[in-house]
Amino acid sequence: MIVPVSYLCGSDNITSTFYYMPRVKLFDENEVLVKAMNLFWKQGYSATSVQDLVSHLGINRASIYDTFGDKDKLFKKSFQLYRKQSREGLIQFFENKQNVKIGFSELFKNAIQEAINDKERKGCFVVNTITELVPNDESLNEVLEINKQDFINIFFEYLKKGKEIGQLKTNQDLKSLATLFYTLYNGIRVVSKVRPNKKELTDSIKVALSLLF
Amino acid sequence: MIVPVSYLCGSDNITSTFYYMPRVKLFDENEVLVKAMNLFWKQGYSATSVQDLVSHLGINRASIYDTFGDKDKLFKKSFQLYRKQSREGLIQFFENKQNVKIGFSELFKNAIQEAINDKERKGCFVVNTITELVPNDESLNEVLEINKQDFINIFFEYLKKGKEIGQLKTNQDLKSLATLFYTLYNGIRVVSKVRPNKKELTDSIKVALSLLF
DNA sequence: ACTTATTTGGAACATTCGTTCTGTTATTTG
DNA sequence: CAAATAACAGAACGAATGTTCCAAATAAGT
Numbered sequence: 001m002i003v004p005v006s007y008l009c010g011s012d013n014i015t016s017t018f019y020y021m022p023r024v025k026l027f028d029e030n031e032v033l034v035k036a037m038n039l040f041w042k043q044g045y046s047a048t049s050v051q052d053l054v055s056h057l058g059i060n061r062a063s064i065y066d067t068f069g070d071k072d073k074l075f076k077k078s079f080q081l082y083r084k085q086s087r088e089g090l091i092q093f094f095e096n097k098q099n100v101k102i103g104f105s106e107l108f109k110n111a112i113q114e115a116i117n118d119k120e121r122k123g124c125f126v127v128n129t130i131t132e133l134v135p136n137d138e139s140l141n142e143v144l145e146i147n148k149q150d151f152i153n154i155f156f157e158y159l160k161k162g163k164e165i166g167q168l169k170t171n172q173d174l175k176s177l178a179t180l181f182y183t184l185y186n187g188i189r190v191v192s193k194v195r196p197n198k199k200e201l202t203d204s205i206k207v208a209l210s211l212l213f
Numbered sequence: 214m215i216v217p218v219s220y221l222c223g224s225d226n227i228t229s230t231f232y233y234m235p236r237v238k239l240f241d242e243n244e245v246l247v248k249a250m251n252l253f254w255k256q257g258y259s260a261t262s263v264q265d266l267v268s269h270l271g272i273n274r275a276s277i278y279d280t281f282g283d284k285d286k287l288f289k290k291s292f293q294l295y296r297k298q299s300r301e302g303l304i305q306f307f308e309n310k311q312n313v314k315i316g317f318s319e320l321f322k323n324a325i326q327e328a329i330n331d332k333e334r335k336g337c338f339v340v341n342t343i344t345e346l347v348p349n350d351e352s353l354n355e356v357l358e359i360n361k362q363d364f365i366n367i368f369f370e371y372l373k374k375g376k377e378i379g380q381l382k383t384n385q386d387l388k389s390l391a392t393l394f395y396t397l398y399n400g401i402r403v404v405s406k407v408r409p410n411k412k413e414l415t416d417s418i419k420v421a422l423s424l425l426f
Numbered sequence: 427a428c429t430t431a432t433t434t435g436g437a438a439c440a441t442t443c444g445t446t447c448t449g450t451t452a453t454t455t456g
Numbered sequence: 457c458a459a460a461t462a463a464c465a466g467a468a469c470g471a472a473t474g475t476t477c478c479a480a481a482t483a484a485g486t
Binding site for chain 1: 257259260333334336340341343344345347348354357358361385386388389390392393395396397398399400401402403404406407408413414416417418419420421423424
């Protein structure tokens with residue numbers, strides 16, 4: 001960062017500016033944020049102490065406060081990053097699928113497989129945050145509501161597009177179907193935290209997907 | 214509680230017993246446990262301090278420790294009570310319904326209406342506990358797995374009975390359907406914590422219920 | 427009245443909490 | 457070199473954490 005240094009030149013009251021180059025940041029702020037995100041994701045807000053953060057982020061206690069403010073701000077920034085990543089990930093995910101039915105099928109399968117692979121059993125950061133922090137913080141509530149509508153909308157647009165290009169023939173209301181799939185997706189994130197059974201879960205989502213034809 | 218007081222009578226080494234009646238408990242242990250359950254349910258484990266419990270349970274700090282052990286034991290006892298209540302509540306709920314489809318329809322509607330009525334936005338204690346405490350505690354994990362299987366089984370038996378008496382004609386695998394409904398039920402508990410929209414949710418479960426015919 | 431034991435309020439304990447502060451070290455440009 | 461400041465280690469803060477302890481008050485039966 002270039003820091004302008006201004007000073008008064010004698011009695012002329014003229015401001016001149018020249019530049020010093022202070023020490024550059026030794027850590028990547030975004031890398032640190034990713035680490036914070038993973039810790040909050042795994043442990044939740046309350047169960048993550050500042051000492052935990054100091055131990056895991058790899059930067060100094062003071063640097064955390066200098067860079068991110070306080071614990072609350074760091075949490076919200078971490079949460080925002082997660083939302084951004086999962087939102088963009090979802091859109092890209094759908095784009096690469098042959099048709100709507102495969103899209104949703106793979107989405108659910110993916111969630112199940114992720115739960116099985118995840119030895120830390122972190123689940124979904126959004127779900128964890130909803131169940132832990134609603135309704136403590138009104139500003140967070142708003143973010144969560146926006147997030148919900150956002151995802152339901154992505155589901156809805158995907159279904160609508162699928163129907164328009166003839167991949168989908170169902171007469172179900174697509175908005176309701178989107179909400180249903182979003183609700184089911186959240187349910188998978190919860191249920192699959194506890195000893196996920198791949199066959200059991202996969203078979204059950206097949207039943208749900210029979211709604212698409 | 215009757216306390217037997219034994220003492221040795223002279224050199225005969227004969228044990229005689231008579232009774233003193235100590236002060237009886239002034240508070241109803243179960244009433245206090247219900248209060249603890251509601252507090253843990255609302256705030257979660259980490260965010261509930263012993264001071265919170267002292268303030269809300271109406272009994273002394275020392276009495277909490279004397280009666281329930283420590284915070285961890287009190288939480289688990291509270292959680293057990295919730296499980297018992299919700300399990301028995303569900304069975305009774307299903308028994309009073311005309312047929313399977315109405316049973317599940319009312320169950321989902323009930324969950325939505327509860328979320329809307331609940332100004333504290335407590336959600337579901339089981340869901341909250343899963344997302345907060347998995348995988349910290351292995352013994353809790355076992356309880357949660359048992360709880361899951363238990364509820365899926367209740368759903369399954371209800372569906373099976375419904376099919377046997379001709380209320381249900383679907384050819385879907387009933388075990389998968391039970392798992393799907395359990396997953397969806399958990400999803401509703403999460404989604405409906407954030408500004409629940411009655412029409413949106415009700416319409417979406419109607420789509421799910423179209424699987425029953 | 428005496429005995430027994432529960433319940434009480436409140437003090438006390440060592441730890442940990444989130445946060446702030448104080449130096450010291452390190453790095454880059456003028 | 458000097459100037460500037462990011463990043464550091466670590467102490468320090470008061471408040472809160474979970475837990476234990478103690479003396480006093482209370483209630484019921486002998």
